[in-house]
Amino acid sequence: MAGHSQFKNIMHRKGAQDARRAKQFAKVIREITVAARSGLPDPSSNPRLRAAISAAREVNMPKDTVERAIKKATGAGGGDDYVEIRYEGYGPAGVAVIVEALTDNRNRTASEVRAAFSKYGGSLGEMNSVSFMFNRMGVITYPASVAGEDDMLEAAIEAGADNVVSTDETHEITCEVESFFAVRDVLEPKFGEPLSAKLDWRPENSIELDEDKARTVLKLLDVLEDSDDVQNVYANFDLSEEVAEALSA
Template sequence: MAGHSQFKNIMHRKGAQDKKRAKIFARHTREIMVAARSGLPDPEQNSTLRNAIMAARAANMPKDNIDRAIKRVAGGEDVANYEDVRYEGYGPAGVAVIVDASTDNRNRTASEVRTAFSKLGGNLGETGSVSFMFDRVGSLTYPASVADADAMFEAAVEAGADNVESTDDDHEIICDPSDFADVRDALIEKFGPPTELGLQWKPQNTISLNEDQASTMLKLIDTLDDNDDVQNVSANFEIDDEIMAKLTAG
């Protein structure tokens, strides 16, 4: 039977409604350029680039913007040499936090991320200090309207996925990263493009936060998220719906 999602308020994903489109597009552009540099600038022969393009399309990024980013790399244009980096640390109440970033200046980004942790009750650790508490997974999200939970679960497992976490709003398909391309292609053929896709850090266990802890934790995530170099923030906390509603009211 299909699983039930327990992590809808844990992953802090790009594309949040309160983010400006220009900032979202800039980050997708950076992801596309990094992916294009990692192999051939052809999505048919570069699975990482294909994932980046599909994520950009899910965010309604115009095709011209996507094509322009790829052409800049393919044409050898003198653009910033971005690289992917990961930071790990602890937030308020011992919450484990992973920050994925793409930067052309590692020292600047590390300093800014460290400052954000320090100012908001956390501390930056060494690589590997918290990632052992997460599983690296492939994830695709579809609206609940495309299929009922059992039908989506059956299709996903047939495609090679490990599980489906369904709510009244959507289905999140989880798979091993090595199977992600096959699962992605099979589900797109059956259901069309997902609303979100990519590799994610899924926490193995979660920490429930009280109102004060939750308030500080959300401020930390927002501060990190506002950094242009930060692509994604993952953390192993859980906030009660009533507390979340109170903190986000207005």
């Protein structure tokens, strides 16, 4: 179980689904706001906004909520101004952590992130202090049912992707960040809307954690994820099946 995304499966075993859903909506609305202001309010002419709307669908956000967010972002006054910030540091057991935030108050966000790292035995570092251990890439995921493995590989490579990993459940297409929107826009007419399409940080190497260290790392990541200002959290750890089962019990 790789730590860059699957840790959420363990974190989300705890209840409070309604509260999490509200937080998910708030984070997506922030991304829609920034995306709508970064270009035209028309998704067909604004790739980032199109990606934000796709993220809204992933969390089952109602269409009228999305439309209101776009209208508010591009209307008079435009609501809050958000800036994008990336924090990097080391968590317990030397796990490298990247935190992406959208905030209207840099001091508040920095204080919250620094406090979380300190509380769980980590330390916040400088920009690029850990990101060199990750690869930044576009990741597009389709259900396996949309195409055979060979057909998907051929279509993805022709679209400009670097690789496809197919399983019984999904096709995961990866590409350079610069090619992300172009690859997605070529694949969508052929295979429909993907399950997800996003920019991701993937670790080059991962640290395997025992149960005690994993619990502490997951607590840190959970606290970071719970911040209203934090959009995404990535970390370079692995969990064995035994440890994952113990944490999920």
